[in-house]
Amino acid sequence: MKVRIALYGALREADPRGHLELDVPPGSTIADLRELLAAHLREHAPQVNAGLVRISAFASSEEILHNHREVPADLELAVLPPVSGG
């Protein structure tokens, strides 16, 4: 299934549209999605530090989705690099 991922902070620079789409096998977990995204960035966005994905969180607009969670279908996700508000 296609999963749309909104990009924030330093990861925004991976795609000028501010989001990207990954093809994710049904039943994948967030941990699987993390690997897919890191591989995608290494291939398509070498200007971005793909290692950042390892310390980034995935989230819906309502909550952080930890590694063991299944990737929800039909929901736009966001990838959140380490935060620096205030």
Add this chain to the structure above:
Amino acid sequence: MESAMDDLHVAVVERADAALDVAAALDFVSDPRFGGISVFVGKVRDFNLGRQVVGISYDLFVPLALRTFRNIGERARAEIGAPMKLYIAHAKGDLGLGDLAVVVAAGTPHRAEAFRACRLAIEAVKHEAPIWKQEHYVDGDSAWSEGCSLCEQPSEGAQDHSGHDGHGHAH
């Protein structure tokens, strides 16, 4: 709870639309029950990690940021255990030197709870809210700040972060 909602104001303000408003924060947390108000104002400063800063751009994941602010408010309320009004607002977009980045205000019956609630809220905003800071330097270069990973569950004691940062960036 409706009253709880009435006692909590959270906002993300696009800089192009308006500046953050400290007077509005004080007004919101003012109440005949409250003898103590504590306010934290975070501003864009001119120097960080040895580099001359001329501005900051803030990127936010707005819906989750607002939800995080509300969660922080509820946590502060449970922690303080006293009547409280809390105001949390963060700027978004391109800010210049001296611009207000964040305003947190807490009103409570006495000063001790007000200081505690304000401190707890600002530390949690900095460490848990989906907000990213890009600094712009005098030489034309820009850099996204290193930050706190959200991969781990939030720590129980926000105070642990308040003095010394274990993750190598001074904020």
